Amino acid sequence: MKYFTLGELCKSTTATKQGIRNTPTAVQIRRLTALTDNVLDPLREAFGAPIVVNSGFRSNTLNAAVGGAANSQHVTGEAVDIEAYTRTREDNKRLFDLILSLGLPFDQLINEFDYDWVHVSFRETGNRREVLAAHKSGKRTTYTKL
Secondary structure (H helix, E strand, O other), X not given: OOOOOHHHHHOOHHHHHHOOOOOOOHHHHHHHHHHHHHHHHHHHHHHOOOEEEXXXXXXXXXXXXXXXXXXXXXXXXXXXXXXEOOOOHHHHHHHHHHHHHOOOOOOEEEEEOOOOEEEEEOOOOOOOOEXXXXXXXXXXXXXXXX
C-alpha cells in the first residue's frame, strides 16, 4: 500500500458518531491490501492527484447502520467508494474512465448517481469486470449495465 493507509480504508464518520467498532479481521485486511495494491495505488499513480476514500471497509454493524446491502463487498474488505480530491463529478468520471482505460482488474465498477462518487471492488479470484450505473428511483436504487 503506497498511497493509502488501512486507517483511511476503515474510517467512518457514522462509526465514530454511533460508537460502532469497525475493525477488520486479518482476512479482511488481506483483501483491503489486495484491492489497494491492484486497483487504488495504480489508479492514484495514473491520476496524479489524491483520491478520497468515502467508504471502505464496513463491519456488519456499520453496514446495517448506513443502510448497506447485506451482501455488500464493503463488509468483506473488497470494495471502496472513492472521489477525486476535487470532489467534482468531472474528476470522478476521470477516475471511472481511468480504471477502464488502464485495464485495472476490478470486480465491479459503478458510476454512482452521475459520478457523485465511484464504487470499485476487487476479488482475489474471479473478477467479473461488471460495469454499472446506479440511479435513484424514488427511495429505490436501480442499476443498469454499461
